[in-house]
Amino acid sequence: MEYEMIDKLIYKRIYEWIKYENYINLLYFSNEEDVWLFHEKNKTLKRIIFTKETLQSIHFIVDKMNLQKAEIEHLINNKIRHIELILVDEDNITSQNIDGVKIDVINHQKNINQVMHHKFIGLTKYVKPQSKSYYKRRIFNNQLIDNAITKFSPITTVLIVLNIVIYFVLLFKPSSNQSEFLLENGALTHFNFVHGDYIRIITSMFVHLDFSHLLLNMMSLFIFGKIIEYLFGTWQYLLIYLLGGMLGNLLSLTFDTHSISAGASGGICALMGAFIVYLITTKLYKPKFIIQITAMFILFMLLTNLFNNVNNYAHFGGFIGGILIALILYLFKLNKNYFWFTLFVLILTIFMMLLNIFTQKENHIYNRLAMSEFETGDVPHAKNIVKKIIKHGYENDETYTIYGLIAAHDDNIDSAIEIWKKGVKRFPNSPDLNYQLALAYRSIDKYDTAQKYIDRAVALKNNKQYDTLQHEIKTFR
Structure with a gap:
């Protein structure tokens, strides 16, 4: 016994x-x-x-x-x-x-x-x-997958716990709407990135839209995280997950300047891409199994599309990024010439994406959010957003246009004029600010001043509305 x-x-x-x-x-x-x-x-x-x-x-x-x-x-x-x-x-x-x-x-x-x-x-x-x-x-x-699931996976465990803790901590933070909540808590946008908030390319991977979004991602991370940690080891796994997720986010910024990106799915797709590279390079598994794993990636993509604001660019970019990183790690041991060539391709791809990101016309997401709140009637909240924009140094001519409209609604036309004049002083070549001042001075019968601003607006931009207002002011002078 x-x-x-x-x-x-x-x-x-x-x-x-x-x-x-x-x-x-x-x-x-x-x-x-x-x-x-x-x-x-x-x-x-x-x-x-x-x-x-x-x-x-x-x-x-x-x-x-x-x-x-x-x-x-x-x-x-x-x-x-x-x-x-x-x-x-x-x-x-x-x-x-x-x-x-x-x-x-x-x-x-x-x-x-x-x-x-x-x-x-x-x-x-x-x-x-x-x-x-x-x-x-x-x-x-x-059985590879059974062994991977059985193994103790410290990094996967830490990542899952970290995502869950962050979700529940943020859950208790007050916010008026989801877009503002995401922007205030590390989600990624093209506007923030090109204005120097680079850390969001990582923080966005730990912010989730809602509990169902978190649940799907953590279930997927539990499976593929344990598999890749088992096959590649701790540090290579972490490299694939984080760098793959970052590459997915860069691809998203390259093609989408409007959306707000959040969630771990870009990193998870990178793990899927790395897994396929492992199966192909080791030649231990039949093509049928590789096809099944690819089908799982497609299913994951379809499931994530059940949520709002899904960023398929980040998913696809993460998947391709995972393939490239895993291939680089494989070639490092196999053939140094191929390794350096693949690494060069990856670096060149990152450079081209960054070049595209920083040369695209930016979409001012905070102005858009403020205008949305103003149009839906939440004027105090819209005013608060504009003040935050100015505080962080994100203001442009559109910001002053919106700020003046809020002032006209909340106070009077004189307050709006002061704000628009301040805006024109900062952005003298803004046709919209000159147009708003022309409208404002016309409304208080100061046609000479209105004429000065509308002439400037027409000179700066060919716009039918500007032409109509210019004709009206000339008629009433």
């Missing part, structure tokens, strides 16, 4: 090594009585043997492992620096070192923790124990 319990605890610890410590089971060599594990970062090969061995047979095993070292390194495409042999239920053998191989012996429950220690033991004692067969199934499962 005690030996059965020891076996179960050992299989549990092997499972925990795989789940939490990033050991991989070398299934090519392993079986239930002889488990081979490798840790890529530490370059450590561990072998756990459950059958009883003699001292002579152990020497034979050590010799064979040393002879197999080169073959194993070739199969795993990695170097082995440390070899450890763990023997289970051995009474006549002690822990020692034979020909560079560290020998450890487990013959009772107490020394399992000593021999098979890991840094998450304190955490795993709160996890509900499973049966021995459960641990065996998990250890010897060769």
